[in-house]
Amino acid sequence: MRILSWARAEWKHGRRNRELFMLALPAVTFKLIFNYLPLVGLIIAFKKYNFAKGLWGSDWVGWDNFRFFFQSDTALRITRNTILYNGAFIVLGTVIAIAFAIMMNEIGRRWLKIHQTVMFLPYFLSWVVVSYVTMGFLDHKSGFLNQLLTFFGQDPVRWYETSAYWPVIIILVYLWKSVGFSTLIYYAGILGIDSSYYEAARIDGAGKMQMIRHITIPLLTPLVVILFIVAVGNIFRADFGLFYFIPNDVGFLYGATDVIDTYVYRSLRVVGDIGMSTAVGLYQSVVGFALVLTTNYIIKKINSDNALW
Amino acid sequence: MTTRKPKAAPIVINLFFAVLSAAILAPLLLVVAISLSSEESLLHNGYRFIPAQWDTFAYEIVLRNPLQLLQAYQVTIGVTIIGTACALLMTSMAAYAVSRRDYRYRRPTLLFIVFTMLFNGGLVPFYILVTQYLNLKDTLAALIVPYLVSPFYLLIMKGFLEKLPVEIFDSAKIDGASEWRIFLRIVLPLSTPALATVGLFISFAYWNDWWLGLLFIDEQKLVPLQLLLYRIMDTIEFISANMDLVNVNLTMAKFPSLSTRMAMAVLAAGPMMFVFPMFQRYFVAGLTVGSVKS
Amino acid sequence: MYPKKNIMLLVVLCLALVLSACSGGNGNGKNGGSDPAPGNTGTAQNGEEKKPAEELSKVELVWYYPQPAIPSDLKSVESKVNELIEPKINATVKLMPLAFGDYTQKMNTVIASGEKADIVWTSNWNFNYVQNQSKGAFIPLDELIDRYAPDVKASMPDFVWEATRIDGQIYGVPNYQTVTNREGFVLQKEFYDLYKPEAEMKQLADLAPLLEQVKQKHPDLIPFAVGRQGMFSYMNRTYGLESVLANIAVIHLDNPDKIVNMYETEEYRQYLDTMRDFYEKGYINEDAATLKSIGDYQKAGQAVGGFHNVLKPGGEAEAKAAQGGKDMQYAFTTDAYVGTNTIITTLQAIPVHSGNPERAMMLINLVNTDPELFNLLAFGIEGTHYNKKSDGSVELVPDSTYTASDWVFGNVFNGYTLAGKDPNVAKETKELNESATPSPIIGFKFVTESVSAEIANVTTVIDEYGPGLNTGTVAADRILEEFQGKLKQAGIDRVIEEAQRQLDEWKASVQ
Missing domain, CATH: 3.40.190.10 (Periplasmic binding protein-like II)
Known part of the structure; x- marks a missing residue:
């Protein structure tokens, strides 16, 4: 009986939400087909994949495919690198992008267009192209930086053999390529703020900085939270192109530049086992999902308005 | 808020951005400079901002088969326009639904979407789905459909839409408007900057894609721009690395691989310099609630 | 603001797109898996071998192979190829050239998804022959070769065939070219x-x-x-x-029964x-x-x-x-x-999901025995893509719309010589092939599957230490011992042990 009344109530709710549900339906159906159906493929992580036997027929191997990753003594190093870099990207990326977006909102339209376009351009270049540009600056014979150093009477630096510089280089290159993108998101977010808030504040005699502190930033917080949660979910996943091409896959630099994705790529290059690569991917997904749930839970405890759901 | 402001601040900010822009632009100029340098001078002198020896050979190689290139531009432009329109619509519809705090299935829907951002079943099942169940191989749809709903853009869109004041929905509903009507008549017009931003991102995703083409397109006529460029590059690299293995005219050996790569980057990214301002037109503060009501 | 009609139209369009995608799924779901085509059982039926071509039902074969570039004029060559082969084996072929750089990934996907493919190119350096065989990608070819390609078998020395054997069976037909190495x-x-x-x-x-x-x-x-x-x-x-095993395990030529860790050798x-x-x-x-x-x-x-x-x-x-x-x-x-690895550098294999292994072998046979067909694939159409010169060599037309690497298709000794290349090279190569010193373990192949976790880890250790040491940038005194220790930790000894076990087994089986 209880179930029945529950079902009846739910049916009523369903009818009331019908229109919104229909609005969400195409996207939901789409994700169901393109993301949830292929998830059966994850069982490869627990199988020794055999072409002749196929997905279902291949032999189960339990946790064997995870062994190579957790057994390696570099697992700690690459996990640390991945998390630290992504952490730095999240903090720096967000702070800088918000600052830029707020500043952009203060300048005239004509210049704004130019600045925005320029800042966005690096986003179009592939990491491979960027890696050549980086090499143009860092090459130890003909690179600009070393030419500059020699010009000032300093000794040239072997950039590609000294891992100590690389955390800075990687972060700079990352910011160069991505800051236009994230600035644009926050800029659009600021544009979406209802101007009546500012009018009211101005009438109350609030200054620019006060408005930024008390209106702009609080109203941007939900957007920040969304991007933050997305980034946290991917904290175990590194941008392969950035970490593989920019340091040019040089062995001397692995201590500072090797991340989970590059490590997995290199180790499976020879054996080419989809079971193992799926296993690592699954591990990254599970950890990422757990982190997303936790983060959202914590945010919700602090201020339920800002949580993602 | 843009009407009255103190004079000094904008100038300082402008100056700051000018310096920043110059710093960001420098490496890009290097890309252009390399693309216009002769391979010889690159090999001997390294990269220079002003080419030691000008050469447009790299562009000639890429433009050697102009018909194919035009066709590829056509495919990519078509895919980008159709794809962006469809994706933006589906994304904003769903984003609107989950942005409404009174939507009963908001939480499950969001969880459902976020989950897909983190988990994927890998390449093989996806390939089987698209080629064998949806039969999209060698169709334009194969280049469009897989990117229709990206959870990341959906969440950003939700973030934008959430800022719309709830009161307007309430008053519209009192007037008897359906959710569809609210979405089309109130939400979309009020969110032009949001739509422009997300639309821009989606169009980049389509414009830059070569991976779907690589997987699903064998028909030469349907090869998108980035895949065509990627293939030309691949060919040049392979030939210059394995000249003894290949049965081609030996002049191919003189193919300037580095400057060609840069020329391609310029050709692929160049059009975006014109597309970007088109979207920028919509980066205006959203209309106020009052103007919509009236 | 927005014309409502257009928006609705878009909604409908997008929905239609998605829905058609769904319904497509229902309609074709049954064809999705790997359907065993009727031809699959053909090997067992002895009756088929004597049948003349006309009595075989017509099929289309799909042939995947890598090329430096995908030729823009593939279609005209393909139809010429079909004109040649259809009367002989009542089959047409769909040529599927892929770029070298994409080949491994794309083929993994094609084979794993069970997509139709009748002939696939494989080697020890791109879309690995031994590795994919051990994953069940190919069917054994001995019977098919004996029945449909005896001439091909005779055209190469026996040791070439020995080198292709895995667990006693041939899984790939070599494209005969130079099989020797010289350092x-x-x-x-x-x-x-x-x-x-x-x-x-x-x-x-x-x-x-x-x-x-x-x-x-x-x-x-x-x-x-x-x-x-x-x-x-x-x-x-x-x-x-x-x-x-490249970069990991070696034998001393004066003691070929013992496999050792390359990085621990005196040399x-x-x-x-x-x-x-x-x-x-x-x-x-x-x-x-x-x-x-x-x-x-x-x-x-x-x-x-x-x-x-x-x-x-x-x-x-x-x-x-x-x-x-x-x-x-x-x-x-x-x-x-x-040695094994100087031979298995270019082969054709027949994948497990091929519906027509006999016809695929007939085609492999034709490519390797019919110079006209081979030259068509390697150089294109005479007059359009290349011209013959009076001395019998050929010259590609400038900016030809069809260029290809000949050694991907079949026996290169059947092909024309490119103008400007030494015409004696082919003869010298063939002589060298037959006179070269064979490796003491020719034919042995290390199947790495059971130690792939160890190899994965060993590979990354080599990536890290190798470049510094191997180029002399770093002195061995300081680093070599550390490197060797890391390799041990990564499990190199287990790899060597497994290789030794397989070698012993192989030795016993060939004697």
């Missing part, structure tokens, strides 16, 4: 003639006097160009070793010391340990010396193009030899 130095002729030392150069250290001269007199050139991999893996034979240590000496004396480019490829130095004509493990007849002329137009001179450090 040696590749030097700019100008300097070779000037500074060649009295004694023969048989070891790395023998090169030192020449390099010293170049270093002294031409400071702007690189005496010995080395990339980040170093040379040792290419010099195995020069040091009296043979590779069992490796010797190599490291010589390289360190070279590096300190400035013979080697300073950026060797971080350099991806020495190609740029070669193109600029700056690389005076280098080492190569596949020196072949006619190669000096070909090397010239890669070396900025400088004349090159070989100095051999070994004789020509053949």
